[in-house]
Amino acid sequence: MEDIVKLLAGIVGRDNVLHEPYDLIAYSRDRYPIFTHPRQGVKPLAVARPATTDEVREIITLANKYRIPLTPRGSGTNYAGSAVPAKGGVVLDLTRMNKILSINEDAMNVKVQAGVILQNLEETLNSKGFTFGHDPGSFPTATVGGCISTRSLGWRAGKYGDMGDLVLSLKVVLPTGVVVETREVSKSSTGFDVNSLFIGAEGTLGVITEALLRIHPLPEERAFLIYSFNSFEQAYKSLLKVLRKGLTFTSSIVEDSEDEQETMVFLCYEGVKEIVNVQVKHTTSIFEAEGGTRLDDKVAEEYWMNRHDMFSQMNKEGVADSIDTAVPVSKVLEFYKFLKEWVKRSNVKPMGLGSWVLPENLGIDLAFDGTKAEAYVAAREELVNKALELGGTVSYCVGVGLRFPHLMRKEHGSALDVMKMIKRVMDPNNIMNPGGLGL
Numbered sequence: 001m002e003d004i005v006k007l008l009a010g011i012v013g014r015d016n017v018l019h020e021p022y023d024l025i026a027y028s029r030d031r032y033p034i035f036t037h038p039r040q041g042v043k044p045l046a047v048a049r050p051a052t053t054d055e056v057r058e059i060i061t062l063a064n065k066y067r068i069p070l071t072p073r074g075s076g077t078n079y080a081g082s083a084v085p086a087k088g089g090v091v092l093d094l095t096r097m098n099k100i101l102s103i104n105e106d107a108m109n110v111k112v113q114a115g116v117i118l119q120n121l122e123e124t125l126n127s128k129g130f131t132f133g134h135d136p137g138s139f140p141t142a143t144v145g146g147c148i149s150t151r152s153l154g155w156r157a158g159k160y161g162d163m164g165d166l167v168l169s170l171k172v173v174l175p176t177g178v179v180v181e182t183r184e185v186s187k188s189s190t191g192f193d194v195n196s197l198f199i200g201a202e203g204t205l206g207v208i209t210e211a212l213l214r215i216h217p218l219p220e221e222r223a224f225l226i227y228s229f230n231s232f233e234q235a236y237k238s239l240l241k242v243l244r245k246g247l248t249f250t251s252s253i254v255e256d257s258e259d260e261q262e263t264m265v266f267l268c269y270e271g272v273k274e275i276v277n278v279q280v281k282h283t284t285s286i287f288e289a290e291g292g293t294r295l296d297d298k299v300a301e302e303y304w305m306n307r308h309d310m311f312s313q314m315n316k317e318g319v320a321d322s323i324d325t326a327v328p329v330s331k332v333l334e335f336y337k338f339l340k341e342w343v344k345r346s347n348v349k350p351m352g353l354g355s356w357v358l359p360e361n362l363g364i365d366l367a368f369d370g371t372k373a374e375a376y377v378a379a380r381e382e383l384v385n386k387a388l389e390l391g392g393t394v395s396y397c398v399g400v401g402l403r404f405p406h407l408m409r410k411e412h413g414s415a416l417d418v419m420k421m422i423k424r425v426m427d428p429n430n431i432m433n434p435g436g437l438g439l
């Protein structure tokens with residue numbers, strides 16, 4: 001322990017190595033709700049806070065030499081437990097790598113260090129007439145590196161795609177200490193897409209230190225609509241009609257009202273004013289033809305204003321969690337029925353059951369009784385297994401973490417062996433987030 005602290009201090013400086021018990025407790029958890037106090041996370045040996053790619057490279061080289069498990073960490077907002085140092089070792093806290101390195105207005109891209117917080121990036125871009133377009137609930141706190149590593153999905157993904165879609169190139173330190181930097185072009189036809197290895201890898205294949213990301217013009221207009229329908233089926237089918245018309249909304253939610261008497265469809269459009277107006281006009285005629293009733297736009301604006309606040313609302317009712325399952329569009333209505341039944345027998349308080357941003361996504365935000373976490377985990381297993389049986393995924397955005405490594409075979413079949421082979425070759429000593437992704 002003494003030795004590792006000394007060696008790390010030699011790389012990042014004494015002030016940037018944490019090893020006191022109270023510091024280690026803070027890094028033993030992320031937002032995984034099963035580790036909510038008093039349940040324990042897993043304490044690392046030490047935390048190192050590098051400021052440069054070179055420091056990251058030196059730490060990884062050291063860890064590889066002494067076979068020390070390494071867990072990269074952004075802001076620790078992941079609620080699958082993927083930033084928990086499950087095998088102890090050293091946590092690499094990347095939040096000192098928080099520089100916006102360049103903004104290229106002609107090419108419409110931005111180069112950042114991995115620890116940049118999304119909100120800081122967005123505010124800087126807004127001041128220059130651009131937007132990043134990635135807006136998860138954790139927007140005020142999550143880092144670019146954490147979002148790439150979980151392939152996170154945000155409120156504006158209907159128009160701008162998920163975090164992976166925004167990546168143009170990456171600088172990554174591999175588990176062997178080699179630094180890889182991909183080319184700054186939006187497309188190449190020269191072999192494997194190396195960026196994609198690190199998107200959604202949950203830190204198992206290396207540490208992302210820099211990223212070149214797409215940016216977009218700041219929209220001149222943003223419009224919100226909210227409609228009420230008699231049933232989820234009617235609402236969902238109306239949303240599919242909007243998509244079939246070729247309209248591109250920025251954001252959508254199809255969600256039952258609190259009293260379960262109606263289903264709301266919330267939509268947001270943004271972009272050039274005339275185009276937004278035309279899209280709103282077409283949506284309105286589709287929804288009205290399908291029997292929807294338009295509600296006050298202020299209700300829709302409220303949805304938008306509260307979008308980063310969902311966990312604080314949910315935490316008032318117990319321990320908050322979000323199950324982010326997705327199934328093929330053809331199975332959504334069947335899964336919806338299952339979900340409704342599941343809620344009745346699972347002792348959870350539903351705080352939002354519906355489809356968010358992409359039509360395959362169908363999950364639930366909820367609160368559960370923290371003193372009965374085992375029962376909740378068993379119920380969660382039943383639900384995600386049903387999504388798998390219907391041909392879906394256990395997670396459309398938050399990731400595997402400590403929740404679902406045992407389900408990776410069921411979800412991916414022999415594709416899991418491809419992932420395992422890649423992991424073995426790239427991380428021969430299994431130092432990066434060992435056990436992560438069920439590898």
Ligand SMILES: Cc1cc2nc3c(=O)[nH]c(=O)nc-3n(C[C@H](O)[C@H](O)[C@H](O)COP(=O)(O)OP(=O)(O)OC[C@H]3O[C@@H](n4cnc5c(N)ncnc54)[C@H](O)[C@@H]3O)c2cc1C
Nearest residue numbers: 074075076077078136137138143145146147152153203208
């Ligand atoms: C209130 C709230 C709302 C949320 N809303 C959403 C949402 O709308 N959509 C969504 O997708 N998620 C959401 N999340 C989950 C979480 O914010 C995302 O998973 C986010 O991507 C994590 O970013 P982070 O910086 O906190 O990463 P961390 O939690 O620190 O790490 C996440 C994973 O990435 C790895 N990692 C971190 N940085 C690097 C790096 N530089 N190189 C390699 N690996 C790295 C870690 O090892 C870990 O496996 C929400 C969480 C909260 C608490």
